[in-house]
Amino acid sequence: MIIIMEPEASETQIQNVINHIHDLGIKTVVNRGVVQTVIAAIGETAKYSTEHFETLDGVRKVERIQVPFKLASRDSHHDDTVVVINNNVKFGGDNAPVIIAGPCSVENEETLLAIAKVAKECGAKMLRGGAFKPRTGPRTFEGLGKLGLEFLDIARKETGLAVVTEVMDARDLDLVCEFTDMLQVGARNMQNFTLLNEVGGVNKPVLLKRGLSATIDEWLLAAERIMDKGNSQIIMCERGIRTFDNKYTRNTADIAAIPVVKHLSHLPVIFDPSHAAGKWNLVTPLAKAAVVAGANGLIIEIHPEPEKALSDGPQTLNFDNFKKLCKDLNKLTSVSLHTKK
Amino acid sequence: MIIIMEPEASETQIQNVINHIHDLGIKTVVNRGVVQTVIAAIGETAKYSTEHFETLDGVRKVERIQVPFKLASRDSHHDDTVVVINNNVKFGGDNAPVIIAGPCSVENEETLLAIAKVAKECGAKMLRGGAFKPRTGPRTFEGLGKLGLEFLDIARKETGLAVVTEVMDARDLDLVCEFTDMLQVGARNMQNFTLLNEVGGVNKPVLLKRGLSATIDEWLLAAERIMDKGNSQIIMCERGIRTFDNKYTRNTADIAAIPVVKHLSHLPVIFDPSHAAGKWNLVTPLAKAAVVAGANGLIIEIHPEPEKALSDGPQTLNFDNFKKLCKDLNKLTSVSLHTKK
């Protein structure tokens, strides 16, 4: 921790800060510059927030040197973590990008089965589908609940695809765990600390979506919280952030976040082009972009008739477009893997 | 709902859209312009999202005409709603701004009582204090839980101040309701739809904080959801939004949101200068600004020794600064009330 004093800080104020740090059992190195004094706190500072020191008299600014997400950081775990689902689907490391596909929300058994079959046929390894749907406004379709989970289970058995679905309420956790292979924590719940604590306590991989306006540090701190409770099987999922311009896209796809998080953390990172774009015709270029930028997977909304989907129709690919995308991704993957090192 | 077709949309596409709308039992008026066709859907369109129509072939853009937050809107309820706590604290309408004050988190009985007494002395009508604390990173102080609620209860009995505290988990709702007079839904939970549904089902006023990056529409839709479940005692609380510049302030205080929400909605609106600013020396100017801009109240963090507070120290006022602020607010309130009409 680096504590930068005000230029006009008095000797007493400087000494107070030093004593305060020593009282915490932390050593200091003091640099008295021409303009102002800088105090370095050396040792176990991770458990103190910077604000702890900012309130002391005469302090201008406090900078943390170490990253606050210790468990999620490459500083503490250098090699890529590979998250394995059902012993056969592998996210991260040198594994090829995994495609997860499915409808925004599970609507009925027939449609879901039709989707699952096409997904499998195209090379997807996992099926997505919402049973509990977060909706901005009330009085809209909020998912089939348990029935939706049962349909997912049928599709899983029929196709052998692993299943991921969102859990929105800690009280549903046991139920959702029973029917799925990976839990999704949605963007709006990325700082639902109650839910993060709970998914940290189960033995089930977690797909952690980035919040709409979460910084990369906050996103990694959400992963840190899950890991701190004991669950290290986390897949980070970039899905677009909120910016000043949303006229032509629902969110702004932050493609750079993929290599950034892979640099900071050992956890796998995947990308959701459907929510990032919000328009089906942008899904294909963004999906390709994410893969060549290093994404360990994609999660894509597909539906036989997007215009009849009960939610997210505008950002959903129909089967033809999804097939074409998968073919293109195969070609790109082969090329970009060769160009890695 | 206004459906704007692409300039090159075919007659078949136009007719399909019209038929689709008629199938929903909604009437249309069609304007064939020089460049493109515009279709107005007239009737009960509120239950359909704009995306429902955006996926149809040949559609360029869909605009909703009516606000999506019907219950919260002045269109459906013209006069100011006054939210009354314990028959004597009144938010909204022509009532003077209500001051809520207290520590970020409840730390112990003595400090809380000392704070409550100063708050009362200065004219505050309610006491705030966190028993369950949302924290971005794990391994930090997360509140005293039930014990914190009990301390709040003691302070309430001792001083007569009404109490507001945050509920983060639907499973704690009964417990929190037992000890408090108003429930706070925090910024990070503004789109925790599970929690919103639950607080919608209790008979207790709700302080609904604006999410870090929530649009005004989304914030009012969160209120709408609570109202839709049966609870109309909602106080909106602006607390700063996330923008590109957070070097000198924790968030950007959106003071204009106060008159905007009061124009759109009948619900009272208060302001949290502590979280908006993140620095104690900005709390005073922002608190004053909010009051003259029309805020129906303020919620302010105070502590006898902010530098020793277990959380949020840098944005917490000490007693002297709080007393001075309350005096200033009294003067401003008297003036601005006279200048209202």
Add this chain to the structure above:
Amino acid sequence: MIIIMEPEASETQIQNVINHIHDLGIKTVVNRGVVQTVIAAIGETAKYSTEHFETLDGVRKVERIQVPFKLASRDSHHDDTVVVINNNVKFGGDNAPVIIAGPCSVENEETLLAIAKVAKECGAKMLRGGAFKPRTGPRTFEGLGKLGLEFLDIARKETGLAVVTEVMDARDLDLVCEFTDMLQVGARNMQNFTLLNEVGGVNKPVLLKRGLSATIDEWLLAAERIMDKGNSQIIMCERGIRTFDNKYTRNTADIAAIPVVKHLSHLPVIFDPSHAAGKWNLVTPLAKAAVVAGANGLIIEIHPEPEKALSDGPQTLNFDNFKKLCKDLNKLTSVSLHTKK
């Protein structure tokens, strides 16, 4: 300058950074922490950008300790600067907030004179009015040019009000200087470095608007550039920033920026509620908010018939509303002045 090394930085990398700094004639203090090494560069580091050091091998992060805007900073000039126009209008220090009012663009002599008279009558000290208008799209009204300046000059002589108008092009500088008492640099030109350099070379006060997405540091660096060229008569003008929500306001009024800049800098700060809000009915609450938050002045768009104004009609006050606002501001000013210390 504080240089934080990567945890895995080698001894050679550390030594290279130290040598590099010594070669610039700057001293270092080196702290070898448990996890990583931190090097403090002590001395004349202001002329080097942080990026200069970030490219060196093994460096994780570089933090500047001193503010980059030396001349504009209170560190180098402690007391408030008072900018005086024509020996009688005073911005800053303990002077009451100055009101500048006028039309968005100068349209014709009669309307301008009518506006100037009302402005004066209400207590405004300066007249604003655009002769050269920046417009986002082509093929719209871009101002009367020189003729507009002449009308401003007539109004100035008629009423005794000082005049401020925008200069958009360095080639117009002499012309604009001839007819006005203060130059305005508009938001879109806040980083037009050519123009800043030129206004830095004239002996005329400058109203420097904050850019739409300028950080406070960038805004103060724009002032620094003008001061560096020799002109210290600068008035900072907050006018709203661009954020994720612009449905109900044109920009987000950053009221906190007023006390922040007054804390960092000795320069006076005023506020433009018309552009910040973009809606006339928000101008009044925001203008009041800015004044109680410490603004040294306001610049407000007024017009006898806003619905007929050639530009910015929706954010323009008519005469009745402006008169009412001025009365309210008088009351507030008297109160808040008394509460200053």
Add this chain to the structure above:
Amino acid sequence: MIIIMEPEASETQIQNVINHIHDLGIKTVVNRGVVQTVIAAIGETAKYSTEHFETLDGVRKVERIQVPFKLASRDSHHDDTVVVINNNVKFGGDNAPVIIAGPCSVENEETLLAIAKVAKECGAKMLRGGAFKPRTGPRTFEGLGKLGLEFLDIARKETGLAVVTEVMDARDLDLVCEFTDMLQVGARNMQNFTLLNEVGGVNKPVLLKRGLSATIDEWLLAAERIMDKGNSQIIMCERGIRTFDNKYTRNTADIAAIPVVKHLSHLPVIFDPSHAAGKWNLVTPLAKAAVVAGANGLIIEIHPEPEKALSDGPQTLNFDNFKKLCKDLNKLTSVSLHTKK
């Protein structure tokens, strides 16, 4: 133009709006809905801003139906525009992505020549290099000016590469035109309307960078202004936008803007990974991402020793990394071209 009236608008207010539109020579179609009235203005509304109608009494909202950038839009010019430099470098249409490479700023003849040779060797078709450098703060290196242009000219003659450089001041336009093959309008000048007007008057292709916080509409309107003055040889350049998170990247690369602009406009779109990322190790993944997302070219900062570059060192590729990137891009280009249709 669609004018949506307030629900409580009176018949007189509705009639006034209708009359107002008729007075402009524009026809109306009026839809009287259950809740509110909607008036469609049919005809030549492009020259009126929406604000023109928003100020009328009883109006809630005004929506423009047609895009405001007529010349730049595909609505008026359906096929891709191909911008040709010196009869041999082709941007847009089915042409392979063009690589532009060079230093941030021209430093001296030797370094520039060395860079130009490597650029050519790797397949770049154009050389970039700043002679006039925009810098946020004063007292930093601002480019060699005319000397820099002369060095660019030498490199051009030596290697046959076409040259692009930034023009910051309309007064330098003739000089810059003399020495270069394409003019760059920088991000900070994207709304310098004076400069846009001037580059619209010359017969030289223009590289138009997107402003830091420019919406896609504003960016296309800047192109529209240049086209309106007579110059249609415009290449749009996405270079990252300002968002709430800039800890690990200088800006947020808006990769989706590439397909969005190509959908809206016939103009070619290229991408600048150096400024978007701000870190050299993100340049490669972002450059690849942009190409597979459809970019018609890339502009990349390279230098033999980035750590000694006078500006932008941290985001500059060294020769080895640039060579490797170009090889990878070749592979990707061949694949993605085959997957286009």
